[in-house]
Amino acid sequence: MSTTQAATQAERPRSRRNTIFGLAVLAGLVLGALLGFVAKQADIAWLATTLSRIGEVFVSLVQFTVIPLVFTAIVVGITSLRHLGGPRTAAQLGGRTLAWFAITSLIAVIIGIVIGLVGNLGSGVRVSPSKEAVATIAERSPGDWWAFVQSIVPSNLFSAFSEGNVLQVVFIALLVGGAAYVLGDRAKTFVDVNRAAFDIIQKVLGWIIWLAPLGVLGLLGNAFASYGNEFFAPLISLIAAVYLGCALVLFGVYPLLLRFVGRVNPLTFYRKSWTALQFAFVSQSSGATLPLSRQAAVNLGVPRGYASFAVPLGTTTKMDGCAALFPAITTIFIANLNGITLSFGDYVLIVLVAVFGSLATAGTTGWFTMLTLTLAAVNLPAEVIATGVAIVFAVNPILDMARTATNVAGQITVPVLVARGTGILDEDALHDRNDLPLLDDDTAAEPEPEPTTEKVPANA
Numbered sequence: 001m002s003t004t005q006a007a008t009q010a011e012r013p014r015s016r017r018n019t020i021f022g023l024a025v026l027a028g029l030v031l032g033a034l035l036g037f038v039a040k041q042a043d044i045a046w047l048a049t050t051l052s053r054i055g056e057v058f059v060s061l062v063q064f065t066v067i068p069l070v071f072t073a074i075v076v077g078i079t080s081l082r083h084l085g086g087p088r089t090a091a092q093l094g095g096r097t098l099a100w101f102a103i104t105s106l107i108a109v110i111i112g113i114v115i116g117l118v119g120n121l122g123s124g125v126r127v128s129p130s131k132e133a134v135a136t137i138a139e140r141s142p143g144d145w146w147a148f149v150q151s152i153v154p155s156n157l158f159s160a161f162s163e164g165n166v167l168q169v170v171f172i173a174l175l176v177g178g179a180a181y182v183l184g185d186r187a188k189t190f191v192d193v194n195r196a197a198f199d200i201i202q203k204v205l206g207w208i209i210w211l212a213p214l215g216v217l218g219l220l221g222n223a224f225a226s227y228g229n230e231f232f233a234p235l236i237s238l239i240a241a242v243y244l245g246c247a248l249v250l251f252g253v254y255p256l257l258l259r260f261v262g263r264v265n266p267l268t269f270y271r272k273s274w275t276a277l278q279f280a281f282v283s284q285s286s287g288a289t290l291p292l293s294r295q296a297a298v299n300l301g302v303p304r305g306y307a308s309f310a311v312p313l314g315t316t317t318k319m320d321g322c323a324a325l326f327p328a329i330t331t332i333f334i335a336n337l338n339g340i341t342l343s344f345g346d347y348v349l350i351v352l353v354a355v356f357g358s359l360a361t362a363g364t365t366g367w368f369t370m371l372t373l374t375l376a377a378v379n380l381p382a383e384v385i386a387t388g389v390a391i392v393f394a395v396n397p398i399l400d401m402a403r404t405a406t407n408v409a410g411q412i413t414v415p416v417l418v419a420r421g422t423g424i425l426d427e428d429a430l431h432d433r434n435d436l437p438l439l440d441d442d443t444a445a446e447p448e449p450e451p452t453t454e455k456v457p458a459n460a
Contacts, residue, residue, distance in 0.1 A: 028213035029220055029394045033232065036224025048225040054218025055390070061208045062215075063386035065201055066372055067161055067169055072198035073369050074173035079180050079191045096421060097310050100414045101318045102355050104257070108249050108320035108406075109354035112328030113347055115241050121329065122234050122336030164382040170373065205368070209393075216394040223391070235395055238333050245325045246402040254413045262413075262420045264300070264430065272299045273412050280408035281401045286315045289408050301430035302415045310418065314411035321403030321410075322367040324354040327374035334375065334388030346378040353377045367396070367403065 032051065039047040115121075152171045154160040160168035180187035224232075255266035270277075276292035286293075290312060297307040328350050335342050353374045368389065375385045392399075419425040 024213040025216055025393070025397055028216035032217035032220035032394075033224050035217070036221035036226075039221070039225040048222065051218050051221035051225055054214060055222045056218075058208075058211060058215030058218060059383075059386045059390045061211065062205075062390055063164075063382060065205045065208065066382060066385060067164060068197065069201050069205065069369065070372055070376065071161075071169050071173045072194045072201060074170065075177040075180060075194045076191065076198050079177060079187070093306055093309070093418060093422065094313075096418045097313065097414060098317075100417055101314070104253065104318075104320055104410055104414065105324040105355050106351065107253050108245075108324035109328045109351050111248055111253075112245050112325040112354075113332070113350065115245050116329045116332030119237060119241050120336065121237055121241055122333040170376055212393045215390055219387075219390055220394050234333070234337070238330070238392075239395055239398055241329050241333075242326055242399050243402050245329060246321055246406040249320055249325060250406050250409050254409055257417060258413060262417045262425075264416055264420070268430065269300060269413070269416070272296055273409070276408055276412065277405050281405040286319070286404055286407050286411065289404075290315050293408050293411050297412050297415045299429060299432075300412070300416050301426040301428075302419045303424050303426065306419060306424065307415055310415040311411055314414060318411045318414060319367075319370070319403075319407045321406030322400075323370040325406070326367060326399065326403050327371045328354060330371055330388070330392055331374050331378060334384065334391075335378070335380070337388065337391075338380075338384050340380065340384075342378060349377040350374055367400070 035047060036051060038044065039051065152168055154165065154168040154172065157172065159165075160172060180191055255269070258264045258266050258269050273293075273296040276289055276296045279292055280286065280289040293315070294307050294311040297311055298304050302310070331350055332342065353370070371389060371392070372385060375388065380388075416425070
């Protein structure tokens, strides 16, 4: 059995689990909305209270993972950047790849902010946070950069963690991660401990996520019991906004870049990558789509050696849907739900997190981590962050389909742009209509050559 076949068969049980989980979350959403509506219309106090407590327990479970997850993800991610070193050619390709990652993330996050502001997402319904969260919100100083700087520098290392100040934890993690990066092998033990801790937290979070159907039932039920069917419209607007943003990036930004920068016909791009995009949409996993994405890039003329570097790197750091567009839209949505007005400085921070956040957490990012980092960057209280993330869980399976397809499209687009810019794009492969299969046993098993700067003549 080939490696690709084994990987494909291994993904089947996971795909079935994802399908069952998605259906369970959808059932929780529908049942929660129904129970909450009944509780409000029939004025059933005990049902409303039960739904509220279920939601509170789920929020607490999610909330206690936020601080350690953010810290370990940033530390491990920064130190992982050391592995991008190598020969000069690889460094050049790596530098250009990361630059294009940042450029396209910048475009995506700006689109997300514009959609969030124009749509005024989350307005009209006000989620009532606790007294502690209200006090923290009142202490925010929009637009005051000096107050912002003071707020991110902790007076006590341990208080930042014990008090759940996510923004200060991010600041500490950046300092510690940077120091570990500079120390190199001398900090290996510390980095290994953080990597193990991150893996443990991810495993615990995975167990908690399996409780999402119950959490969604409680949160949505409590929301409908408190606000009636008025809460349904904001969720629909969030879904519509994310899909609109993904469509603009997937069918607007990428084709323009391919046409005018990569000098590649967008129709050729979609013809050669459509199977990978479809699989990404259905599987909701960039990692599961990786073999298809890599071969699609090769069929578009990207040398196999470079594709084997850029596409896997993009799988963890190039997520315009999950790490740029979605956090921008959702941050505005959650802020409006809690009656928080974001300042111009907050939007600048959202942009910075989108452009640099995914690179700073290379190999560890996901929609959860990036959304948490973005919410923390604009100084939202930990409870508001946890509640907002938990509410998004209700519609996350629907959102994740469009986000993942956008991610994968970007992971294929950037290697094409870099290959064209460095003169290594294979014109014959690009225009060959007899593409190699996206899951081909022979090509999947062959050894990967090193990237090369040798130019391939256009008429070769």
